[in-house]
Amino acid sequence: MKARMLATRVALPVLAIAAVSAQAHAADFDWMKFKGRTVTFLANNNPVSQALLTYKADFEKLTGMTLKVDGYQEQQMRQRLVTVMNANSDEVDVFMTLPSREGEQFAAAGWYGDLTAMAKDAVAKDYDASGLSQALVKAATFGGKLTSMPMNLEGPIFYYRTDIFKKCGIEAPKTIKDVEAAAEKIKTCDGTVTPFVSRGLKPAIAYTFSNVLHNIGGSYIANGKSNLCSAKAKDALDTYSRLLRDFGPPGVVNYSFQQISALYRGGRAAMAFESSNELRTVMEGGARLKDTGLLPFPAGDAGQVPTTIGWGMAVSSHSRQPDAAWYFVQWATSPEVQKKMALQGIAPPRPAVANDPEYRKWIDEEPVRKEWQAALDVLATKGSSEVGYPIVANPQSREFIGQAVQDLILKQKTVDQACADADKALDALIALN
DSSP states (O other), X not given: OOOOBOOTTOOOHHHHHHHHHHHHHHTTOOTTTTTTOEEEEEEEOSHHHHHHHTTHXXXXXXXXXXXXXXXXXXXXXXXXHHHHHHTTOOSOSEEEEOHHHHHHHHHHHTOBOOOHHHHHHSOOTTOOGGGSOHHHHHHTEETTEEOOEEOOOBOEEEEEEHHHHHHTTOOOOOBHHHHHHHHHHHHHHOTTSBSOBOOOSGGGHXXXXXXXXXXXXXXXXXXXEEOTTSHHHHHHHHHHHHHHHHHSOTTGGGOOXXXXXXXXXXXOBSEEEEEGGXXXXXXXXXXXXXXXXXXXXXXXXXXOOOBOBOOEEEEBTTXXXXXXXXXXXXXXTSHHHHHHHHTTTOOOSOGGGGGOHHHHHHHHTOHHHHHHXXXXXHHHHHOBOXXXXXXXXXXXXXXXXXXXXXXXXXXXXXXXXXHHHHHHHHHHHXXXX
C-alpha cells in the first residue's frame, strides 16, 4: 500500500461551500453569545498547546467565557480521554487529537462531535475555513463528517550542529548513509556529545521511523498483509535501530520529544531527528540559535518522503455545549491566532500565513528559521500522513512497530525475528479492520 500523501492542492467540497455560506451568517455572528459559560479543554502539554494557551486571556476577553485547561503529557492525556469517553461524561468539551493516529478509531467509537455544519454556518467573518490546509481537513474527515480543525502542520526534521560538523570536517548529509557516516566520524572526533538521537520510546517510534521507512522505499502493508519483512522494510528497521544503538544516548529506548529536545538544546547531541514543532523548545535560551542547521530527513532510495501530520481541535460528542465549544475551536484555529502561534515556531496549517509580512520578517531574522520554513515547504509538498498502519487499530499498530525497533536496539532479536514477530501480530490487527 502506498503511503497516504498530503498535497496542499487537495480540496474538500464542504469547506469550499463554507466560504460562501459563512458570508451569509457572519453578519449575525456574536463572539459574546455564550458569555458566562465555562469550556473545558483537554490539552496535550506539547509546544502546540503551549503556544496556543499563551493567548488564553485573549479568548476569555473576546468571548466572556472561562477556559478551563486540563493538561497532561501525551500518553496521560489519552488515558484521561478514554476514561471520560467510556463514561459518556461531559467533563471535556474540546480535546486535542491526531487524526493520523486515532482518527479512524475515535470516529468509529463515536467520540467526535460533527463540525461540518458549524464550519459552514457558525463562523465569524474573518475565520476563512477554506483557508485551512484542505489536505489536513480531508485527513480529519471520516464517513463524511468533519471531526476536527487543524491546529498546525508538523513532521520530524533533522537538526544538526553546524559547529561540530565544521570541526569534524563533515558536510551536511544528503542521504541516510551520510547520516550514519557522520555519526561514525563524530563518535571519533568529539567524544563529549551523542552523535545521533531520535525517538526510542516504543509508542513514539512510528512517528520518526515512518519517515525512514518511506525514504528507503518500504511500506507497512502489501497485498493486505503486514510488510515489515520485505527487503526495504528490514533495511529501514536495521538502519533506524542501528543509528540509535550505536550512536544514541544511554537509555534511548525511553526517549521521546521531551528528552530529545533537552539533550540537543543542552549541547549534548550533534544530530537530532525530531518534530518541527520542537524548534521553539530547542531554541529556548538561544544557545542553539547560531549553531543549528535544519533539513528534511536525508533521502533514501525512494528520495524524501517526510512524515507530515497535524494536531486537530475536536469537540467531544458528549459535550452539553457543543456550540460554545465550537467558539473556542474556531478562535484557536483562526487566522489571527495561528499567525501568533507561527511567530512562536508552530507551523501554521494556513498557507496564507507564510506570506504574511510580519511572519516573513520573523523568518528572515534568523538563518535557522529560514531553514525551518524550507523544511516545512518540503513537508507540505512531499509528505505522507501514514504513521503506523492505516487501519482503525492504528495506535496498537504503533506498539508493534516500536517493539520491533526496540528488540533490535537492545539486541534481543535478529532483524528476521523482529519483523516476523511484528508481522504476525500486525496481520491479526489488519484482519480485524
